[in-house]
Amino acid sequence: MADGVDPVDSMLDLMRRLPPTNVEENVNALIQICPDYADDLLGSVDQPLKVRTDRATGRDYLACDYNRDSDSYRSPWSNEYDPPLEDGTVPTPKLRTLEIAANEAFDAYRELYYEGGVSSVYLWDLEDGGFAGVVLLKKVMTPTTPDEPSGSWDSIHVFETAERGRQAHYKLTSTVMLELVTKQNNKAEETFVVGEPEKKSSQQGWKSSGEVTLSGSMTRQIEQDWPVHEPTSHIMNTGKMVEEMEIKMRNLLQEVYFGKTRDIVYDLRSMDDLEKARRQKELQKELVGFIKR
Amino acid sequence: MSSKDRIQVATSFILQSPPGEINDVLNDVRVIVDDDERLEEGVLPALREYNLAQFTTVDVPGEHHQTIVSEFARVPGSDEERYLDPRSKTSFIFNHLTLEATDPQSEEPSEAESQRAALESAALSYLSSHYHDGVATIFAMSTTQFVVQIVSNKYNPSNYWAGRWRSQYEIDFESRSIQGKVLVNVHYYEQGNVQLNTSHDLSISIPAAVSSVPHTSAASKIFALIEAEESRCQTSLNDSYHEMGEKTFKGLRRALPLTRQKIDWDKTMGYKLGAELIASNRAFGAHPR
Numbered sequence: 001m002a003d004g005v006d007p008v009d010s011m012l013d014l015m016r017r018l019p020p021t022n023v024e025e026n027v028n029a030l031i032q033i034c035p036d037y038a039d040d041l042l043g044s045v046d047q048p049l050k051v052r053t054d055r056a057t058g059r060d061y062l063a064c065d066y067n068r069d070s071d072s073y074r075s076p077w078s079n080e081y082d083p084p085l086e087d088g089t090v091p092t093p094k095l096r097t098l099e100i101a102a103n104e105a106f107d108a109y110r111e112l113y114y115e116g117g118v119s120s121v122y123l124w125d126l127e128d129g130g131f132a133g134v135v136l137l138k139k140v141m142t143p144t145t146p147d148e149p150s151g152s153w154d155s156i157h158v159f160e161t162a163e164r165g166r167q168a169h170y171k172l173t174s175t176v177m178l179e180l181v182t183k184q185n186n187k188a189e190e191t192f193v194v195g196e197p198e199k200k201s202s203q204q205g206w207k208s209s210g211e212v213t214l215s216g217s218m219t220r221q222i223e224q225d226w227p228v229h230e231p232t233s234h235i236m237n238t239g240k241m242v243e244e245m246e247i248k249m250r251n252l253l254q255e256v257y258f259g260k261t262r263d264i265v266y267d268l269r270s271m272d273d274l275e276k277a278r279r280q281k282e283l284q285k286e287l288v289g290f291i292k293r
Numbered sequence: 294m295s296s297k298d299r300i301q302v303a304t305s306f307i308l309q310s311p312p313g314e315i316n317d318v319l320n321d322v323r324v325i326v327d328d329d330e331r332l333e334e335g336v337l338p339a340l341r342e343y344n345l346a347q348f349t350t351v352d353v354p355g356e357h358h359q360t361i362v363s364e365f366a367r368v369p370g371s372d373e374e375r376y377l378d379p380r381s382k383t384s385f386i387f388n389h390l391t392l393e394a395t396d397p398q399s400e401e402p403s404e405a406e407s408q409r410a411a412l413e414s415a416a417l418s419y420l421s422s423h424y425h426d427g428v429a430t431i432f433a434m435s436t437t438q439f440v441v442q443i444v445s446n447k448y449n450p451s452n453y454w455a456g457r458w459r460s461q462y463e464i465d466f467e468s469r470s471i472q473g474k475v476l477v478n479v480h481y482y483e484q485g486n487v488q489l490n491t492s493h494d495l496s497i498s499i500p501a502a503v504s505s506v507p508h509t510s511a512a513s514k515i516f517a518l519i520e521a522e523e524s525r526c527q528t529s530l531n532d533s534y535h536e537m538g539e540k541t542f543k544g545l546r547r548a549l550p551l552t553r554q555k556i557d558w559d560k561t562m563g564y565k566l567g568a569e570l571i572a573s574n575r576a577f578g579a580h581p582r
Contacts (some may be wrong), residue, residue: 010324016486017318018309026309030304032294033325063464112550139545151541182533184493203311208495210475210526212533216487226457236558240431243556250546260454261479262531268427268445268458268477271527275422 008040015045020216021179023047042116045166046175046217049138049154051118054078062120064156076103076120091123091182095131098231099123105235106135109243114139116154130162135242149182157242161234168228170237178253179215184208214257219248299326302476307339308346311480312457313448316344318511324423340389341374347443348459350428353378354385358428361442362387365432368400379432405433411512412439412464419516423523437466441519453483462519466511469499471518475526491533493526509558511530 010029018026027045031038042065050063056078063073071089072081079096083087091099102121110119117139125131137155154177161170186208221247226237294302303322310318319336326332342460343349350359360366366374368384376394377384384401385394403409409431416429420443427445434440441462462473473496479489496513503514549555 005324007324007327010321014306014318014321014325016482017311017314017321018306019311019488019490020486021488021490022309026306029305030325033299035303052296082554109556112556113325114545115547141544142543149537149541149544151537153545178542178545180537182537182541184529186529206492206527208522208525210491210493210529212489212530212537214487214537216481216485218485218487220484227582241557243558246546247548247555250548254538254542256481256485256487257542258474258534260481261487262534264447264454264456264479264481265458265477265489265530266440267447268456269427269523269527270423270425271524273422274416274425282412 007034008037008044011037015154020177021213030239033258046154046177046219047154048177051138052082054080055082056080058141060118061087062118064134064136064137066134066158067120067122067261071103074122076100076122084265088125088197092125095123095125099133100235102135102235103132103233104237105239106137109239110137113246117153126160126162128162131161132160133238134158135238140288145184147185149180149181151178155246157238157243157245161238163228164225166227166229167225168225168234169239170241171223172238172241172245173219174221174242174249175217175219176215176246176249176253177215178215178257181214182258184210184214184279189289209253209267216257218249218252218253218256220245294447296328296331299328300331301334303332304339307336308343310343311455312446312478314480315454320381325572326465337389344389344392345350347457348428348442348461349392350444350446351385351387351392351394353381354394360428362429363430363432363440365434365440365442366430372402377432378411379430403433405436405439408436408508408512409439411508412441412515414509415512415516416441416443418513419520423520427458439464454479454481456480460519460523460582464499464515466499466504469501469504471497471499471515473497473519473522475523476536477530481517491530493529495522495526497522502516 013024015026024047027041027047029040049250050108051060052073053060054075054077059077061077067074069081069085072083072085072088074081074088074090075100077181079090090096102123106119106121110117114137117137118163120136121133123131125134135157138153141150143150156175157172159170159172161168161208161224222241224241300332306322307315307318323332344362345364348361348363351362353360358380362376366376368377374387375384376387377400383397384400386396387394398578413431413485416431418428420427424445426447429441429443443460444471444521445458456479458477460473460475467580475493477489477491481487497518503511508555519567524565563566
C-alpha cells in the first residue's frame with residue numbers, strides 16, 4: 001500500500017470530509033473499490049438508519065449493521081430475521097429477556113423526547129463475559145408543502161459493559177446524524193432599485209429560488225461506572241447515560257448547526273459595509289489623537 | 294472492479310471535496326486506489342472540472358492580484374490550458390494539479406474593454422465593502438454581455454472549519470437582465486462532519502435608465518443591484534436558519550419531555566419495568582458476581 005498507510009484510515013478520513021448527504025453512495029463506492037474492507041467500513045461509518053416493518057407484529061424497527069446477518073435484519077419486537085434466516089445470530093435467551101425490556105424502556109424514552117419516530121435496541125454477548133448493545137432512535141419530518149422545511153434525526157448509541165462486583169463499567173459511543181433542508185421561492189415583493197425608489201415598477205421581473213441544506217453527524221464518547229443490583233439495572237444505567245448524552249449532543253448540534261456554520265458565512269461575506277466601518281475606525285483614531293493633543 | 298471504474302469513483306470523490314480540502318481528499322484517494330500511475334493521469338480531468346466549478350483563484354504572474362480560473366477565461370484556439378486574466382490582459386498556462394500559473398503572455402483587450410473595466414472597478418469597490426478575502430473577475434463575452442464571478446474562501450484547518458462563497462452574474466445589457474447564482478459551502482469537522490450547502494438562483498431586470506448612462510455610472514448601478522441581491526440572499530439564509538432551528542430542530546427532538554424534567558429512570562422506569570420484569574429476572578438465575 002502507498003506510504004504504508006492503512007487504507008481503512010484513509011477511507012474513514014475521506015468519509016469525514018465528503019458531504020454527509022452522500023454517505024450511502026460513497027460507502028458503496030468504497031466497498032466496490034475495496035471489497036476486502038467492507039466489514040471495517042460498514043462497522044465504522046455511521047449511515048442513516050433504515051425503517052423496516054416487522055412482518056410478525058406490524059411494528060416499525062430500525063435496521064443498521066448491528067442487527068444485520070448477511071442480507072437479513074432482525075426485528076427487536078419478534079426477534080425474527082427478514083428475509084427469514086434459518087441460522088441467524090440471536091442473543092442468548094437471558095440477554096434476549098433484557099433486550100425485550102430495554103426496547104420497552106427506550107420506546108417510552110422515544111415517546112417522551114421525540115413524540116414520534118422509531119426506536120430499537122439490540123444486545124449481543126461479548127467474548128469476555130460482558131455484553132454490548134446499541135440504542136437506535138430515528139425521527140423524520142416530511143413537509144406537507146414544498147415550501148415547508150424537512151428534516152431527520154438519527155441517534156446511534158453503542159455501548160459495552162463489563163461488571164466488576166456490584167459495579168458495572170460502561171463505555172458509550174454516541175453519534176447523532178441530523179439533516180435539515182429548507183427550500184425558498186421568492187417573487188418580487190416590496191422591492192425597489194437601490195438608490196432609485198421611483199424605479200419600483202422596473203423590479204417586477206425579479207425572482208429568486210434557493211435551497212439550504214444543513215447536514216452532518218457528530219460523535220462523542222463517555223465512560224462511567226454505575227451500581228448494578230439486578231440485571232435490569234443495566235437498562236436504568238444506560239438509560240441515564242443515553243439521556244445525558246443526547247441532551248449534551250442536542251446542545252452541541254444546536255451550537256454547531258445554527259451558530260458556527262452561520263458565523264462562517266458571515267466571515268465569508270459581511271452584511272455590514274466593511275469600508276464604512278474602516279473609515280469610522282480611522283475617524284475615531286484621528287479624534288482620539290486630536291483629544292490627546 | 295476495473296481500473297477505469299476505480300478512476301471514475303476517484304473522480305466522483307474529488308468533485309465532492311469540501312472547500313480547501315482537495316489535497317486531503319487526493320491523499321486519501323491515492324491510498325485507496327493504490328495505483329499512482331493511472332490515478333495521476335486519470336484524475337487530471339476531475340481536478341480541472343473541480344477547479345473551474347469552484348472558481349479556483351491563482352496569482353497572476355508578474356501581478357499583485359489574483360484571478361479566477363474559469364471556463365469564461367479559457368483562451369480559445371489552443372490545446373493548452375491557457376486562461377486569461379482580463380484585469381492585467383495577461384494569459385497564462387494553468388496547471389490543475391499544482392495550481393500554478395506559468396508562461397504569461399499579453400493579450401489584446403476586447404472591444405468592450407472600457408465597459409468591462411468600469412464593471413471591474415465597481416466590483417473591486419463592492420468587494421472591499423462586503424468581503425474579507427474576496428476575488429472578483431469580470432469577463433467580456435461581447436460588447437453587451439459580461440460575466441461577473443466572485444469567490445471568497447476561508448480555510449481554518451486548525452479549528453476544523455472551512456467555507457466558500459461563490460457568486461456568478463451573467464449581465465446582458467441588450468435584454469436588460471442579470472441571471473445570477475449564489476452558492477455557499479461550509480464544512481465544520483471537529484469530532485464530526487457538518488456541512489452547509491446553499492444554492493440560490495436569481496434573475497434581476499436592469500432598469501432602462503441604467504443601460505443608457507455612461508459606463509462608470511451604469512457599472513456602479515449594476516453593483517448596487519448585485520449588492521442588494523446578495524444581502525437579500527444572506528437575509529433569506531438567516532430566515533432559513535431561524536426556521537430550521539425553531540421548527541424543524543425542535544420538532545425532531547424536544548430539549549426535555551413535556552414535564553420539563555429528565556426521566557427518573559430509577560423510579561418511573563423502574564416501577565414500570567419492575568412490574569413487567571419480575572418473571573424475566575427469574576429467568577436470569579443467579580446474578581454473576
